[in-house]
Amino acid sequence: MAPALHPTNQLLNGLSLSFFFFSPVLKKRLVKLVVNFLFYFRTDEAEPIGALLLEHCRISKEEVNVFSISFIEEPDRKYCFECDSEEQCQEWVEALRRASYEFMRRSLIFYRNEIQKMTGKDPLEQYGISEEARFQLGTHKQ
Amino acid sequence: MLEMYREKLAKKMKLNERSVVHYATCDSPADHAGFLRKRVERHHHHHHHHHTTSYHRRWFILKGNLLFYFEDRDSREPLGLVVLEGCTVELCESAEEFAFAIRFEDAGAKAYVLVADCHTAMEAWVKALSRASFDYMRLVVKELERQLEDARKSLAACHKSPRKLSSGRKRHLSNPALPPVQEKPPILENGYSTWGSSCTPAGASCCDQDGGFSKPPPLPPRRRSAGGSLYIAPTSGLSLTLQESPVSPETACFSKLHHWYGQEIAEVRREWLESKKSGEL
Numbered sequence: 412m413a414p415a416l417h418p419t420n421q422l423l424n425g426l427s428l429s430f431f432f433f434s435p436v437l438k439k440r441l442v443k444l445v446v447n448f449l450f451y452f453r454t455d456e457a458e459p460i461g462a463l464l465l466e467h468c469r470i471s472k473e474e475v476n477v478f479s480i481s482f483i484e485e486p487d488r489k490y491c492f493e494c495d496s497e498e499q500c501q502e503w504v505e506a507l508r509r510a511s512y513e514f515m516r517r518s519l520i521f522y523r524n525e526i527q528k529m530t531g532k533d534p535l536e537q538y539g540i541s542e543e544a545r546f547q548l549g550t551h552k553q
Numbered sequence: 554m555l556e557m558y559r560e561k562l563a564k565k566m567k568l569n570e571r572s573v574v575h576y577a578t579c580d581s582p583a584d585h586a587g588f589l590r591k592r593v594e595r596h597h598h599h600h601h602h603h604h605t606t607s608y609h610r611r612w613f614i615l616k617g618n619l620l621f622y623f624e625d626r627d628s629r630e631p632l633g634l635v636v637l638e639g640c641t642v643e644l645c646e647s648a649e650e651f652a653f654a655i656r657f658e659d660a661g662a663k664a665y666v667l668v669a670d671c672h673t674a675m676e677a678w679v680k681a682l683s684r685a686s687f688d689y690m691r692l693v694v695k696e697l698e699r700q701l702e703d704a705r706k707s708l709a710a711c712h713k714s715p716r717k718l719s720s721g722r723k724r725h726l727s728n729p730a731l732p733p734v735q736e737k738p739p740i741l742e743n744g745y746s747t748w749g750s751s752c753t754p755a756g757a758s759c760c761d762q763d764g765g766f767s768k769p770p771p772l773p774p775r776r777r778s779a780g781g782s783l784y785i786a787p788t789s790g791l792s793l794t795l796q797e798s799p800v801s802p803e804t805a806c807f808s809k810l811h812h813w814y815g816q817e818i819a820e821v822r823r824e825w826l827e828s829k830k831s832g833e834l
Contacts, residue, residue: 447687448806459809462567467581484575485572515687515691534697544585
């Protein structure tokens with residue numbers, strides 16, 4: 412159902428995507444993942460035209476070659492992306508799921524917890540950052 | 554006059570604003586919060602334009618690598634947002650006491666000068682902001698991942714049945730003689746279902762390859778190789794100094810975002826009006 416891709420694919424950061432936002436017309440954009448932001452560019456421009464902050468979002472696999480990003484406060488609104496291949500699509504899905512700061516924070520807390528259970532010591536203590544708010548278990552039930 | 558302004562706004566950088574506002578205002582725990590006075594940045598196109606420095610008192614909330622500021626503590630939407638990547642936070646020489654600045658690698662990007670109410674507050678903010686970057690978090694995660702591997706190795710060497718040491722992760726409890734089933738913890742999807750749920754990171758595979766230990770979740774993709782530019786000093790804290798790394802194209806993305814979302818819209822308007830007056834456009 413998707414229209415044919417533009418024949419000239421430019422690569423940026425090793426990946427290129429086409430996507431459309433709520434319109435049946437597929438717009439070719441260069442997409443770049445930088446920390447927890449997904450920037451998008453017109454193919455011939457150096458400055459991004461927009462960005463998506465990737466916090467509190469869900470990355471879903473849609474039909475072949477397509478994935479979508481939706482946000483917690485508006486779960487029905489999807490930003491869809493069409494890739495060149497299913498493999499590329501999977502790569503992006505994996506990368507985007509791990510792209511949020513909150514995901515990294517949970518990883519850190521997970522490791523900290525595991526190390527503490529295993530060794531009885533808080534691994535952050537030696538760096539003097541164990542009391543930092545950002546590393547706390549917070550509301551996680553323990 | 555309005556036409557020009559509208560045109561400038563039309564070239565504005567898009568952002569998923571509603572989601573950003575939601576993230577800023579939802580009850581996910583903030584890494585730091587408090588009142589700060591924010592220096593108002595002005596462009597001076599006229600050499601005879603009298604320079605007055607003024608400050609706005611704003612409510613600041615730090616979440617992850619994002620610093621939001623609000624008109625007031627109970628405002629429903631932030632006035633602006635600063636992405637804390639590729640920046641340094643330092644005390645600054647200023648007429649004001651307890652002033653510090655957030656400066657960016659990109660020379661074109663404006664610095665943010667902030668003033669705290671007292672020395673303790675200033676110190677707490679500088680510390681919190683210095684450790685706010687995504688890169689810093691990634692560094693710490695990598696370090697802990699290494700430590701976890703080391704801990705597992707030494708424990709595996711000490712114990713004969715590593716299976717007993719697996720923690721409270723979900724395991725397939727059927728016949729242990731069967732090859733262990735690879736179980737995935739509930740995908741938490743970038744914080745979609747955060748507080749209240751388990752600590753297991755999304756995407757981690759609980760594959761029992763080495764006798765009962767789950768593989769650590771893979772690291773987020775690297776923006777660029779940090780190389781040897783990061784120094785960890787065990788005694789003096791994880792002092793990650795984001796040094797003069799070359800300005801990468803990625804940083805340029807953020808300066809555009811800062812231009813539109815880092816400044817209060819009133820400032821953008823004033824800037825535009827001033828540039829119009831001086832004949833520059």
